Amino acid sequence: MIMQQSRLDLFVDRMVSQRACLDHAAKVIADMEGPVFELGLGNGRTYHHMRHIMPDRDIYVFERAVASHPDSTPPEDMVLLGDVFETLPQALERFGPSAVLIHADLGGHNAQKNDLFAQKVSPAIAPLLAVGGLMVSSDRMYFDDLVEQPLPDGAVQGRCFIYRRES
Template identity: 35%
Template sequence: MSRLDSMRRRLSAQIDGLNWAARLTDAMPGDVLELGLGNGRTYDHLREQLPDRRIWVIDRVLQPHPSCVPPAENFLLGEADAMLAELALRHVKVALAHYDFGFGVKELDVEEGARLSPLIAPLMHPGGLVVSQQPLIGFTRIDGPDTIDPERYLFYRATG
């Protein structure tokens, strides 16, 4: 499969997965957490799908398309560990999290997901959903939409 075809599959899975998770968490209290802003496409989609939710965004840099810059009060600039700790201090509770961090090196991505998982878990509303490209730990893995290859995108329910 070409890289372009692979990208199309990833983007389709991302859209289907986020729409599915947004519907499932619609009546649940809590905010949304975007872990990794990048150029802002996913953030833009989340704010369109969930216009009444506060969307927290964490990233090391702020370089999105100009139309996708989150409000300053919702953007935490820095390393994820410190920013997740900051959200915990603010007693933020999240109904839906999208984990989109990655270096592009599978071993490093898996290691980072495992390291950050225990910092994400306390922020989650019980029963909240995490949509992720990387494997996470400490969450219950669930089946996502039938349109998505189970290894393309991962879906987790928060416990506790």
């Protein structure tokens, strides 16, 4: 069997793409006011990186069960605990369309399931993004009103996606 890419290759591509896209997005939104949302805490690696590159920003984390590395565990009052299909609508009531950056890494190992999930969750994410704000995702999303952006240097096509609310 000829493999185009090993699982290790895919993992590395995802990691370098997440970092490149988050670094780029943090620079783009640097002068905007508003919170940042991390959807899917997992081990907390991307959350830890986001705190590192955006130390003064309020970063709210959406996760159904916190099980992160102790160094990467958000304060309790910054966690919206539960299923995103419940917490995203709650966040819209609480914050309105004010998020300047939303990062989503909610998927697992099954690409087909991830794609179906992305189709379902996209309409719950889009209304939270402020005008000029960016949405960074490890999966292709399905937005009617956000515009896909070119990837920065260092990101691998198809391993990360960036969307922007233009108006």
